Structures are given as structure tokens and as C-alpha cells.
Amino acid sequence: MNANELSATLLSCLFFMGLVAWISYRKTRGDVDTRDGYFLAGRGLGAVFIAGSLLLTNLSAEQLIGLNGSAYGFNLSSMAWEVTAAFATICMAFIFLPRYLAGAFSTLPEFLNDRFDDDVRRLTVILFMLGYGLVTIPSVLYSGSIAVMQLFDVPALFNLSYSTALAATIVAIGSIGAIYAVFGGLKAVAVSDTLNGIGLLAIGIAVPALGLSLLGDGNVGQGLHIITNTNTEKLNAIGSSSDPTPFATLFTGMIFANLFYWCTNQYVIQRTLAAKNLAEGQKGVLFSGFFKVLVPFIMMLPGVIAFHLYGAVGSETGLASIDLAYPQLIRDVLPVYAMGFFLAVLLGAVFSSFNSLLNSAATLFCLDVYVPYKERQGQQHVSDEKVLKMAKRASIVIALFSFVVAPMLQFAPDGLWQIIRVFTGFYNIPVIAIVIVGLFAPQVPALGPKLVICFHILVYGLLKFVFDDVVTLHFIHLYAILFFIEVAIMLVVGMRYPRAAVWTYSTSDKVDLQPWRFAGPCAVTLISCVIGLYLLFSPIGLVGGISTLFWFAISALTVANMAVWLLAYRPGYSPL
Numbered sequence: 001m002n003a004n005e006l007s008a009t010l011l012s013c014l015f016f017m018g019l020v021a022w023i024s025y026r027k028t029r030g031d032v033d034t035r036d037g038y039f040l041a042g043r044g045l046g047a048v049f050i051a052g053s054l055l056l057t058n059l060s061a062e063q064l065i066g067l068n069g070s071a072y073g074f075n076l077s078s079m080a081w082e083v084t085a086a087f088a089t090i091c092m093a094f095i096f097l098p099r100y101l102a103g104a105f106s107t108l109p110e111f112l113n114d115r116f117d118d119d120v121r122r123l124t125v126i127l128f129m130l131g132y133g134l135v136t137i138p139s140v141l142y143s144g145s146i147a148v149m150q151l152f153d154v155p156a157l158f159n160l161s162y163s164t165a166l167a168a169t170i171v172a173i174g175s176i177g178a179i180y181a182v183f184g185g186l187k188a189v190a191v192s193d194t195l196n197g198i199g200l201l202a203i204g205i206a207v208p209a210l211g212l213s214l215l216g217d218g219n220v221g222q223g224l225h226i227i228t229n230t231n232t233e234k235l236n237a238i239g240s241s242s243d244p245t246p247f248a249t250l251f252t253g254m255i256f257a258n259l260f261y262w263c264t265n266q267y268v269i270q271r272t273l274a275a276k277n278l279a280e281g282q283k284g285v286l287f288s289g290f291f292k293v294l295v296p297f298i299m300m301l302p303g304v305i306a307f308h309l310y311g312a313v314g315s316e317t318g319l320a321s322i323d324l325a326y327p328q329l330i331r332d333v334l335p336v337y338a339m340g341f342f343l344a345v346l347l348g349a350v351f352s353s354f355n356s357l358l359n360s361a362a363t364l365f366c367l368d369v370y371v372p373y374k375e376r377q378g379q380q381h382v383s384d385e386k387v388l389k390m391a392k393r394a395s396i397v398i399a400l401f402s403f404v405v406a407p408m409l410q411f412a413p414d415g416l417w418q419i420i421r422v423f424t425g426f427y428n429i430p431v432i433a434i435v436i437v438g439l440f441a442p443q444v445p446a447l448g449p450k451l452v453i454c455f456h457i458l459v460y461g462l463l464k465f466v467f468d469d470v471v472t473l474h475f476i477h478l479y480a481i482l483f484f485i486e487v488a489i490m491l492v493v494g495m496r497y498p499r500a501a502v503w504t505y506s507t508s509d510k511v512d513l514q515p516w517r518f519a520g521p522c523a524v525t526l527i528s529c530v531i532g533l534y535l536l537f538s539p540i541g542l543v544g545g546i547s548t549l550f551w552f553a554i555s556a557l558t559v560a561n562m563a564v565w566l567l568a569y570r571p572g573y574s575p576l
Contacts, residue, residue, distance in 0.1 A: 005336045006152070012340025013347070020195045020348065045274045050284025052194025053271045055291045056352035058085075059200065063299050064349070065143040065323050066420070070244055071303025073313050073322035076537050077239025080250050081257075081421070082295035086530045088258035089289035090523045092272065093282040096263040098515070099439060101278055104508035108266050108435070109368040115438040115503055116446035118372065123453050124434070125368045127427040128266055129361060133398060135423045136267075137357045138406035143323075144350030145169040145406070150327030151343070163407065170406045177351035178358060178399045193356070196348030203345045204298030210333040211305035227304055228542050234304045237296070237537035246474055253429075253479025257421075260428035264435045267360035277512035282519045286526060293529045296537065302329050361398050362391040370394075422464065422475055429479050430456040433486040441494055442503040448490035455489065456482060521561075521568040528557045 045053075063082070070078040105111045109128075113121035148154065148169055155165040209220060216222030227235070238247045245254075262268060262285075275281030306325040309332070311318040319328060334342055370390050374382045409419065434449040463471050463478060473481075516522075532554060540547045567573065 005339075006157075009152075009336065009340040009343060012337075013343040016199070016341060016344035017347065020192050020344075023192075023195060044276045045271060045280070045284070046276060047280045047283035047287060049194050050271050050275060050281065051287035051291070052197045053352075053356070054268065054284065054288035055197045056193035056200065056349060056356075058268065058288070058353075059291075059295070059299070059349065063295070064326055064346070065147055067295070067299045068303035068306070068326035068329075069322035069324075071234070071300040072306045072319070072325035073303075074243050075234050075239065076237040076296055076300055076304070077243040077245040077247070079237055079296045079300055079533075079537070080239070080245045080247075080254055082292050082299070083530055083533055084250055084254055085258045085262055085292045086289040086526045087255070088262035089285050089292070090526065091259060092263045092269070093285045093519055093523070096269075096435075096439075097272055097275075097281050097285065098278055098513060099505070100269070100273055101275065101281060101511040102507045102513055103505070104510040105273065107273075107364055107367050108264055108269065108431075109364060112434065112438065112449070113368070113372075114506070116434075116449055120434070120446050120449045121368055121372075123450065124431060125364050127431060127453065128364055131424065131427045132267070132357050132361050133401055134405060135420060137354065137361075137398070137402040138409060139420050140350060140353040140357065141170045141174050141402060141406040142166075142409040144173055144346065144354075146323065146410075147327045147330075147346055148173070148343070150324060151331055151339070151346075163410070166410060167403075167407045171403050173347065173350055174354065174399055174403055174406075176347075177354040178395060192348070193352045196345060196352055199341065199345035200349055201294075201298070203342055204294070206338075207330065207333065208297065208301045208305065211302055211309070211329055214333050215305055215308055223305070227301075227308055230308065232543045232545075234307055235537050236539070236543045237534055238539065238543075241474070245476070249474060249476035253476035253481075253483070256432050256479055256483045257424070257428055257476065259436075260432040264431050265428075266364055267357050270356075270360050270363065275511070277514065279512075279514055279516040282516040286519065286522045289526045290529070293526070293533060296533060302326055305329065358395045358398055362394045365394045366391045425460055425464070425475055425479060426457060429460075429483050430486060433483050433490070437487055437490045437494075438503075441491060443498040444490050444494035445497055445499045447497060448493040451493065452486040452489055456486060517573070518568055521564045524564045525561050528561050532557055 067078055067082070100111065103111060103114065105114070109121040109124045112124055145166055149162075149165055154160070154169055155162050158165065158168075160168065212220045212223030212227070214223070215226055216224070239245045239249075240247075272281050272285055275284065303325050306319075306329045310325075310328070313319055313322050319325060330342060366387050371382050371387060430449075430453050433452060437444055437448065460478065460482060464475060471478075535541050535550055535553050537543065540550045540553075
């Protein structure tokens, strides 16, 4: 890329980013002066902004890089992390969200304080803050940075070493991204996420199409013929024990990992807590589930194309690392005039996850640490001005900390995607276990969650990093085993030392709790799409040639969905 091309790319990138920033500013003027306005968008988000923000918060550079890298190096088995999230979004829409909105909670730890006590609240905040600061936020910055570096060859451009260029890129991206979170609050995040989400979908469709065209010497159909008839094992989503995500894990720890992410993870559920009513919240959550179904096509198919173009990783023509698959493909297929738009979308995706995490971390610190501390000191009311000032300071500190941690991820031996999932295991399972027990076992006292948090960190750490050569069970299976053990611990504690007074759910009238009429049929269609995807990317589908059984199964799913939707339109039908 020469100087003129680089200048054109940067200018077009800045134009699109500036447009997004201007629209976000126009939409949020005067709405971020109160804590509800800053942290929860004034509890006024509709379905479009909820779904758009969930999409961009979840699908960032870590997915673009990590999932395509996994497809390039292995197969489509890692799509399980994304596609099976549909089940979790349904649980969120029907089970968790109605209860969160009924209590008008601002954060998950606030609910845990109401259900258990302040100590459980603080322990949960610590888990989230450590997870965000050490794993999630740094991974977002790192993945976005290596994509930019590969795309523009930053080390050569500025005559820097790889490590120095990586650190500089991380700081530059992180500094710009922090502006949204520090000054705009959640509504600005949601608006910018939705706009960038449109761009991400456009790029997500264009890159596979252009990649297939390159593979087929200008013919998309020929490229598609090649990947569906050559090395079709790359299209297999039914992972074996040697793959990053064995198929059996879908029915064990994967369930609880997704439930944690979509139903209890603060930086995800925060936009649903900001819903103007339950119906809009359910629409937004379920619509985001449909976007997840597109992931294999927009975030994994390019990795398969890269395999056919470049060869296996480490081979004579192959790439040096699986995490380079997507950046290299982008560099080869996108025309120069589109590079600026792609860069803007890529950075938008990075900013989205980054500023969402910063906003949520600041929310947790302010509403679950700072305000309770001030109240214990005897201050009856902490002004919104003080809370917002502290939120901005906390965001800056967390951002600076992530700048230090992010460059260290370059030394991850098994790729970015794997290290994220392994280390998330330190806090995802105890949180979802505590929330489920908290909702459905009202006699369990605060002692149960406290024991579980300590137990999980100790045992998971030992099993994964000390006795990993003895206990060779996949870490996702460990998720499930530890989940059931920890639920059992809390139930036993509840039977031996029950609460003096059984916890009862307190409701608030802040939010309209009328459910969406078509939530049920929408959920059925969503699950059907997931089943259809696994049928398509399996030995009865594209792997080895489509069989008669595949068409029979797809036909049965289609008929079942038509019946469900016809029922929903009958007079007198009521939502689930």
C-alpha cells in the first residue's frame, strides 16, 4: 500500500467513524447527566438498539480473528460458542430478563445483594473486574490491534519492532475507544454499536463472497464448489475430541458458559436492563440470537477459504499463525477503496466491545462498590454528579491497566480464542450457578455462594494448571462438573443452614412487564435454525456430500415452524 492509498484509506475510515460519532452525539445530547441516563440509557432502549448493541458487543475483532483462525487451523467446531448461544438468549428472554426487569436492577451484583448480602455482591464484583481487566478487555484490544497491524504492516510502516508496534497500536485504539465510554455512557455505546453493526454485516457478507471469487478465479460459484467438494472435513461442525470444541461439550459445559454470558454477564445484560419494557427487551435479545446463527457464514467461512488459498498452518505456503488467517485474507481480497470502510468497521467492532466493557466495569465499580461504601460511611445520598465523575475516573484507570496486559497475549500458545475461553472459566461458572440457585432456591443463605466462589477458583485453577496432565478432561466438561458440584454445595448449605426468613422477590413498577406476543414462535424458529446449521455442517450435510436424511430433517423443521407461527396468529393466542 503506497502513501496515496494509505491516505485514502485513513481518510475514508475517519469519515465513517466521524459520522457514527456525530450521530451518537446527536442521539445522546442531554441524556447522560444522571446515573440512570449514563449507566442504563434512561431505561429507554428499544429492540433495534438492544439487538444492535448486543451484536457489536459480542461480535468483535476477537471473533473475527479467533473464529476464522480456528476454522483455518481446525474446522467449524468452534462455531458452537456462537451458534448455541441461541438457547441462552431464549432463557434470557423468558426466565432471567422478566425477573431482572421486575426488580428494576441496575447491575447483576445489585440483584445478588438483594438476594444474599453485600459480601456476595462484593465478591461477584471482584470476579467480574478481574475477568474484565485480565482477560476480556485486553483480548478485545489485542485482537483488533493485530488485525490492523497485519492489514497495514504497521511495523514496516513506522520502522518498529513487532512488539513495539503492537503496544503502540493497542494504546492508540484503546485511547480512542475509551472516549465513547467515558463521555457518552450506555446510550452512546448502544447507538454507535447499532450503526457499526450494519457495517459489520456488510463486511461480513462481502469478505466471504470476495474470498470465494478469488478462490474460483473470479467465479464465486466455482469457489463455493471447491470448498464444498475439496477437504470437506474443514466444514465439519461436529468436533471430535482433538478439535478445539468437541461436539459432546455442547451438552455439558457449553450450556452453562453461554448461560453465564447471555444471562448474567454484566457487560452483556446491561443493555437488556436498559430496555424500555419487557417486550422490547425480549425482541432485542431474540433478534440478537438470529444474528448469532449467521456467525459460521461471516466469521468462519473466510477461515475455510484461507485454508484453500494458503494451505495448512506451518506448511510451505501456509501462514505462520492461525490468528493471521482473516487479516491476510482481507488484505488479499478487499480493494483499496474498501479498506477505509473495513478499517472503520473493524475499529467500530473493537470500540464497541471495549467501551461496553469499560462502561460496565465502571457501572459495577460505582453502583456496587463506590456508592455502597459512601452509604456505609453515613452519606445518605451520593449525588449523580459525584457518581458520574467517579465512573469516568474508573473507566480511565481500567483502560490504562488493559493497555499493559493486552500485549502479553501475543505469547498465548494455542491462539487467542482458546486462551480467552480457558481463563473465563475462573468466574463464569460460579456466577451462573449462584444466580440460578438465587432465583430458584430461596432458602439458600449467603454462606453458600461465598463457599462456592472460593471453592471454584481453587479447584478450577488446580485442575487446569497444576494437575492438567493427570485430569485430561476438556475444560468445557470441567465447567459442567463444577457447575453441578457447586449447585449441590449451595443446596446442602441451604438444607443445613437455611435463611431465617425465606427470600421473596420484590417487584418494581418502573418497567412494563407485558411480554412480546411472538416471543414463543420466534424462539422455536431460532432453535430450528441452530439445528439446521448443525445438520448442514455435518456428515449428513456438506461434509462428504448432502444425504437424503438432510433434506428430510430440514423439511420436518420447516413444517413444524409453519405450524407454530400459524397457531400464534390465531385469535385468542397469548404469549408464553
